[in-house]
Amino acid sequence: MNKTHWDVEPQRPAFSRALVALGNTRKDVVVASADLSSSCGTAAFAQEFPERHYNFGIAEQNMISACAGLATTGKVVFASSFAIFCTGRVYDQIRQSVCYPRLNVKIVATHAGITVGGDGATHQMIEDLALMRALPNMTVVVPADAPETEKAILAAADYDGPVYIRLGRANVPVCTTGKDCQDFEIGKSTLMRDxxxxxxxxxxxxxxxxxxxxxxxAKHQVSARVxxxxxIKPLDEKILVKAARETGCMVTAEEHSVVMGMGAAVALVLVENAHVPMKRVGIPDSFGESGEPEELMEKYGLTVDNIVDxxxxxxxxxGR
Amino acid sequence: MDETISKEKIVEMDEIARKVRRHIIQMIYEAGSGHPGGSLSAADVIVSLYFGMMNHKPEDPKWPDRDRFVLSKGHAAPALYGCLAESGYFPIEELKTFRRIGSRLQGHPDMRKTPGVEASTGSEGQGLSMGLGMALAGKLDRKPYTVYVMVGDGENDCGQIWEAAMAASFFKTDNLIAIIDRNMLQLDGPTHKVMSIEPLADKWRAFGWNVLEANGHNIGELLDALNKAKQTKGMPSIIIAHTIKGKGVSFMEGAVGFHGKVPSEEQYKKAMIELGEGTA
Incomplete structure (x- = not known):
């Protein structure tokens, strides 16, 4: 599959559709919002299943711990807010109330990364993967596009334990349409191109x-595996080690700070298992700023050129 | 539970409370660490709940319709463990393992390790929210259970407590009953000197709660307040239980120093005698 001009679609409507589908099939699914239900995509669930949706207002700490309480009774709880408000702001609640007792709370963080755009640095969460992957019992999922978002949400509902799912705000190219991308499983990554x-x-x-x-x-006769x-946690170490051994070098690319993000996690796997030259493409150790998503990606190094270089x-x- | 509790039953519960206090002292003395002051102040409230109020089955800790108790002030774990052991959730012998490596009895409550523990607590301010979540699930599933949450007075410093307070009255969780262990002391000193929380009753009333007050060391009075709370519909209730930190051990009563201090051998022996060791 060599297509590189995809349709674009935001991830949040896909999240919204998946939630409603779950609402229909599973009576144990409940949803929590913190005054951002219309922005995050939980409003449709609230509309369909008002008795199973709780809006906690701008009180994320209470929301996360209350979700933990709901989960102790057997509910599968989806809590959603912007990534900036449902990670660092509630790190202790996620740690103590959710992860330590390993409860079925699924945190769906929208508006993650620098592509939030105009809102600027205060709303651009670029260190959430570092925070969430440090937590014992936490599983961290970053869907690539809208179709994968839908699958990830459904998979999270069936998955036993806390899950953090990271979504963006902007339009995302729909790139997981190939046949290798059809089966989504938490913990398994996909070979997109050999x-x-x-x-x-x-x-x-x-x-x-x-x-x-x-x-x-490919234009320069370089054959790249993708x-x-x-x-992001648990990491699919097998596919990474195999790729490192077979291709002998690796580049990682993430819309996240290079400090303790996906690239850092991959680097540790390589250091211990298949030590090959590696380069991390990501946001330098800095805060973001206001701008259009594409402008920001350009300025903060999230470009095709940087990956090629x-x-x-x-x-x-x-040295081959 | 029967609303008219006999005198004999209260005498019996007072005796259980004394036993629980001995467990507390013994556990903390043997572990070499722990929080005696706030465990002793909480003991009568927790005994009232487990032995006079709650519908629970120690032989079936996960019974879905059980009443739930969340110890938001998780550092009073020894009081909870003493009550759970006396209820039959695990052998009394096991209390000796408190805070030891490999033990089911962690320094702060762990719902995954200890039978009967409903929530993992210890980081102050989160337990009321957890209890709220349980109460919301109870309403959603039309379950008959009540959720009881014990909050420390110092925990009223935490913003999250007030987030939960606002939400509980908004969601009308009348199946949620909070009890404040108002022992007037926190780690650094008297609550009015560290961070004033008064007027406490007015604050909770303003947040939409039915507020009751009781002597937190008088089991009859506590049960009376708890029953009134349970009968209140349409809003959550809170009982401000006026307690004495270190209650039951003369030299620990009202002493800030015993928030997280272990008694010496001599103090341990004296405390155990004061708590009626060898009498029952």
Missing amino acids: GDDVTLVGTGIMVAKCLEAAEEL INLST GAHDVIKRR
Whole structure:
């Protein structure tokens, strides 16, 4: 599949559809919002199943711990807010109320990353993967596009334990339409494109960028393998180690701070299992700013060019 | 439970409370760490709940219709463990393992490890929200259970308590009853000197709660208030239980120093005698 110009679609309507579908099939599913139900996509569930939706107002700490209480009775609870408000702001509640007792609370964080755009740094959550993957018992999922979002939400409902699902605000290229992408499983990543010279590992919105980069590299007779790392924790170590051994070098790409994000997690796997030259493409250790999503991605280094340059760099360092 | 509780039953519960207090002292002394002051102040309330109020089955801790108790002030874990052991959730012998490596009895309550523990607490201010979630589920499923949450007076400093207070009255969870262990002391000193929480009753009333007050060391009075709370419909209730930190051990009563301090061997022996060791 060499297509690099996809249709675009935001992830939140897909989340919204999946929730309503769950509401219809599962009576144990309840949903919590914190005054952002219309922005996050939980409003449709609230409309359909008002008795199973709780709006806690701008009180995320109470929301997370109350979700834990609901989950102790056997409910499968989806709590949703902007990533900035449902991670760092409630880290202790997620740690103590949800993760420590390993309860069935699924935190769906929307508006994650720098592509939030105009709202600026106060609303651009770029360190949530670092926070969430540090928590014992937490599972961290970053769907690449709208179809994968829908599958991830359904999978999370069936998954035993806390799950953090990271979604963006902006339109995302629909790139998981290939036949290898049909089966979604938490903890398993997808081989999007095979190749021998370098591996490009993307997550979220950067998966499409990796595919574009692979296309660009092909023009220079570089055969790039592309992996969609949709689960950040637990990491699909097998596919990463295999790719590192077979291609001998790797580039990671994420819409997240390079400090302790997906690339850092992959680096640790490689250091211990298959030490190969590696490059992390991501947001430098800094806050963001206001701007259009594409402008911000350009300014903060989340570009196809950076992935391509990174690929050339690691290939050179590998010395093949 | 029967609303008219006999004198004999109250005498019996007072005796259980004394036993629980001995467990508290013993556990903390043997563990070499723990929080005696706030455990002793909470003991009578927790005994009233487990032995006079709650519908529960120690032989079936996960019975779906059971009443639930959340100890939001998780540092009073020894009081909870003493009550659970006396109720039959696990052997009394096991209290000796408190805070030891590999034990089911962690320093703060762990719902995954200890039979009868309903919520993992310890980071102040979260238990009322957890209890609210349980109460909401009870309403949704039309279950008959009541959720009781014990909140420390110091916990009223936490913003999350007031988030939960606002939400509980908004959602009209009349199946949620909170009890404040108003022992007037927190770790750094008297509550009015660390962070004033008064006028406490007015605050809770303003947040839409039915507010009751009781002597937190008088089981008859506590049961009376708890029954009144249970009969109140359309709003959550809170009982401000006026207690004495360290209650039952003369030299610990009202002493800030015994928030998280372990008694010496001599103090331990003296405390156990004061609590009637060897009498029952």
